[in-house]
Amino acid sequence: MAKHAVEANFDGLVGPTHNYAGLSWGNVASKSNVNAVSNPREAALQGLAKMKRLADRGYVQGILPPHERPHIPSLRALGFSGTDPQVLEQVAKSNPSILAAVSSASAMWTANAATVSPSADTSDHRVHFTPANLSAKFHRSIEHTVTGRSLKSIFADAGYFAHHPALPSVSHFGDEGAANHTRFCGQYGEPGVELFVYGQAAFNDQAPGPQTFPARQTLEASQAIARLHGLKDRNRVFAQQNPAAIDAGVFHNDVIAVGNGNTLFYHEMAFLNEEQVLADIRARLTGAELEAVRVSSAEVPIGDAVASYLFNSQLLNTPDGMLLAVPGECREVSSVSQYLDKLLDTGGPITAVEVFDVKQSMRNGGGPACLRLRVVLNDDELQAMHGGVILTDALYERLTMWVEAHYRDQLAGEDLADPMLLEEVRKALDELTGILGLGSIYDFQL
Template identity: 85%
Template structure:
């Protein structure tokens, strides 16, 4: 008997060092906003407002904490020595790019935190988690250790939850987590089809690959995760992302496609072999028919999809259809705004569209979907997880007050060397682990 299950969304709380350092070659927004002055307070409040609106509508909404940044242990591992203050001064003088990388608040994009397979799909009927190694970018490659600690602390009971370490941190096994993974199913508690989308085949130099920008996810990484999670071949599809899309700025598949339940919303340039991908999903999906909502390049050119982040939207079940939670930028790009008006007038599965303002994150290439990690949980699993991170009115109030008290309203890359910033961050995060009831998860607490 399949169990009743819900989809919980865990959003990354934006950290106090949110800044624009231009760290992500291949991510157009990150590059074009390099050295702009950020507003960490506004960023965190925008994220919390999104979480609150969805929680208020009855969705199970969780929070994942920011990571400690600047990360002194990373700088020490690179040979900077002495007191924290001396380390910051030396790295700022010798190589400010390394300081920026060790200071990024990029853990906010929790779609890249891990790949999660619900218990209905896995061979041991537990929920499986693998933190993403994010090996394509140095600033992101340092996230998986703390991500793993956080996930273990929240999903602690090994009767229900299984945790794997990140894959070997090298480009052959480059893994970007749920941003390149979506699950199609009839209901969340039924076995589904896990669609893994990769950018390159690492061990085959002849295979198609992008020419300009890096492919962050490899087929070999996706296959390893499917093995680790105990997924049957009959419930898995591996699909190559169109290299031309990566070269147009689609650095993750969730910039060009999003799936929920039986619906796949995607752009015609998303997949290298579109027809085969759809056929593979159709032949494996049980209990429902795939609803493929295809957006053509004639309706929305790929540049407009990248600029607006149309596909980096959350696709959520409602009582009478599905809601597409889009970033505000979708209303600023005329082809996309027109498309959305027509979409809800049609008789397809997507019945409503709502706009969310996450501009601070968008300027670094992260829309509503980047900011959340989806975890389908049965009623028992939901009961078994740590509830201190689930957003309710009281937690929203506490976190808003906490942000107001600890976050700056302006941050430039020069400010990252300020030793006061490090003190502010540690004080704030120490308080946060108390608020969320997570125990010691940061290096400075251990």
């Protein structure tokens, strides 16, 4: 008999160095806002407000901490030396692009933090975690070590949780985490079907691929994670992303499709072999029939889907059907807004749409779905995990005060070289690990 389980969302708390450096080639929003002045305080408060709204609705809402930035150990590994202020001064003078990269607050997008397989799917019946190597981008490739420490601190009981190191950080095994991974099921505690979406087959030079922007997820990486997590054939499907969508700015599958339970909400350009992908999921899904909600290019052109991040929304269970939690930009793009109005009249599985303000994140190319890592946990696993990261009214108030005390309300590129910023970040994060009860997870604490 299947155990009762819930889907917990672990959102990334936006870091104090949230800025617009335009580091992500292939991410249209990131590039279009390059060098704008950011507001880290507003960004963090927007993220917390989103978490609070969902927690108030009864969803299990967890928090993953930001990373230490600027990351001095990465700069030292690149040959910069001296005191920490001297290291910042050297890199700011010689290569400010490197400074921007090691200062990115991109760990806020925890959909890229890891791939997670629930215990109902895995061969040893433990929840499996593999941090993403994010090898396609230097500024993200330095995240997986601290991500792994955070996950191990939160999910520490080896009787319930299994942790794997990130895959080799080379292009052949490029792994972008849960942004390219969706799970379908009848009930969360039942065995499900895990959909792994990849952009290219790295060891097959003849395979179709994008021509303009890079494909960040490889088939080989997805297959390796499925093996590490002990998934059998009946629990996994591998699907290639449409190369034309990648070239249109769809750098991750969660920019063009989102799934939950037995529902898949997707654009017609999402997959290279759409009908085969649907057939493969349907053949493996038990306990429910797949509900595929297809959006055509005639209804929402691909450019509008990318501009609005319609599919980078959260799809959540409610007693009356599925809730689609969309970014505010969906109401600013006419084709998308009109589609959403019609969607609720179709009688399909999506029965409600709610708007969330995550504009500071959106300007860097991340919507509501980018900000969360989904972890399915049964009742025993919920009890076994570290509960200090689950959002409560008291924790929300404390974190709000923490943000207001430590975050700047303006941050420009030239501020990243300020030694005082580094000190502010370390002081804030040292206090945060105490608030969340995570222990020492940052390099400066070890």
